[in-house]
Amino acid sequence: MKIASMTLVIGLILGWLFFGGLSSHESEEMLHSDEHHEAIWTCSMHPQVRKSEPGQCPICGMDLIPLSQEVQDVDVNEIRMSPTALKLANVQTMLVGSEDSKKVLRLNGKVEIDERRVFTQSSHIQGRVEKLNVDFTGEFIMKGNIVAYIYSPELIAAQKELLEAKRMNQQDRRLFEAAKTKLRNLKISQKQIDEIITSEEIIEEFPIRSEIAGVAHKKMVNVGDYIAKGEALYQIADLSKVWVLFDVYESDISFVKKGQVIEYTVQGLPNKKFKNEIDFIDPVFNGGTRVTKARVEHENQGNNLMPGMFAKGELLSPLENTKSSLTIPKSAVLWTGKRSIVYVRSQENSQPIFKKREVILGQTLDDAYVIESGLTAGEEIVVNGAFSVDAAAQLAGKPSMMNENGNSESTTMGHDHGSHVSNQSSNESSVSYKPAADRWIKIYLELSDALSSDDIMNARSHASSLLKTVEADLRSLEFGNNSLHKTNAHDLRSSLTEFLKTKSEEGMRTNFVKISKLIISIAHSISTRNQTLFVLECPMANNDKGATWLSDSKKVKNPYFGSSMLKCGAVIDTLD
Secondary structure, three states, X not given: OXXXXXHHHHHHHHHHHHHOOOOHHHHHXXXXXXXXXXXXXXXXXXXXXXXXXXXXXXXXXXXXXXXXXXXXXXXXXXXXXXXXXXXXXXXXXXXXXXEOOEEEEEEEEEEEEOHHHEEEEEOOXXXXXXXXXXXXXXXXXXXXOEEEEEEOHHHHHHHHHHHHHHHOOOOOHHHHHHHHXXXXXXXXXXXXXXXXXXXXXXXXXXXXXXXXXXXXXXXXXOOOOEEOOOOEEXXXXXXXXXXXXXXXXXXXXXXXXXXXXXXXXXXXXXXXXXXXXXXXXXXXXXXXXXXXXXXXXXXXXXXXXXXXXXXXXXXXEEOOOOOOEEEEEHHHOEEOOOOEEEEEEOOOOOOOEEEEEEEEEEEEOOOEEEEEEOOOOOOEEEEEOHHHHHHHHHHOOOOOOOOOOOOHXXXXXXXXXXXXXXXXXXXXXXHHHHHHHHHHHHHHHHHHHHHHOOOHHHHHHHHHHHXXXXXXXXXXXXXXXXXXXXXHHXXXXXXXXXXXXXXXXXXXXXXXXXXXXXXXXXXXXXXXXXXXXXXXXXXXXXXXXXXXXXXXXXXXXXXXXXXXXXXOOEEEEEXX
């Protein structure tokens, strides 16, 4: 009798710790209730666990707590978690508020030569290139500098005519003037003509002088080449003004306008910030990268900005028709493909109770979404750990992002006090399920890496390996009443089969969306893991509906776009 009393007291203390404490009146009711009903013990992190005596959770190893009547009678659509479970899952909430909506665009760009300041230095005489004074690109050229020497038979003949006309000047003045005019037509200066007349010596290698100042951007000839009159010797770029061209993705183009001020830095000058207006937006998108260019003209004093330098710009763009809209962090939203889900905390009860809510998202901000409908100001939502709350809902058989209607078997499991044997079987199968899930996640990560590297043949190989592993594990695993594990495993097999049936690369990446959802659900459903995993999201994937994937690194390597948009995405959840 003393042992039974001590067990009851310990159960009451644990129940008070995990569920916020009970009043003396409620404690007395529990004591009377226990006289007629056998106590049910459960896990605060895995509510599907049901045992008739205290012990440890077979899934996570935590001490079991007594299941109070209040927990059993929770609304079918509500998820109740103890304060301890919330701390373990690192669940954080915030109140939804209103603010002026502005989108911060962070754009990557590159310094380029101003096309309007690229000039061609040509030869005004024909002949053979005897010498090049500027023999490599990048060399700076001053205006008037000699850039090449040309041997020109035509020019030699014209000089001979001039000297002959000089000797006959007293006889025919017109012939002398015509010879000088012919040289001037060959762009020989009056000073050079006077020097030829004075010295009476023929210049065989004639100098070509630069007509502009700048950098030799491109060398067009080599020594020994025979060139025609007007043929280009060099392209010379004036770098006193340069362009900074920023990449703008198709989904962001509506936020970028001509005349907007953009603040930017370049990697070569990390401590300097520049501000300029966007003076041009390319009206044509690149078909491969799906980006266009926004152009800024930069006064390049001292030639500090060099063509080819990388730039990072920040553009603050007010959203049209969304002033004072509701905004929530991106981490609060769970994507299901067509639906967007948030978890709202009940304000009518001091205990942590959450309910799934479908919302309509508007425009995407820097790290938030505008809410078109589904939430009102003042409501409290989960902004960190939403996946953990959803996983608790899935395990309890309640409506979740993966199962809109929930699972009636799991929902009623807490009321079936005579099913301890089958529940025990389910818990034991969960233990054997974890190694299988770890194997699936490992191969999935290899499949994701192959897609992000555009290695489609290797991706197909990893998908085939994952399918064979899942099928082999399905033959040996016993799921019992754990419908979530069973459903996820069978759905994963079906999705992988569809993936391998698809012949196109686009189709494979589309099928990868569902595979990733299932793997994320599987990762959440096992309480301990061999490594830290990260859930990443790309809002442009899945035809701009957004898609998530699992990674073992925070580094973004997008499997839905590969090299075309490898860095599209951000970490939205961490599975420690």
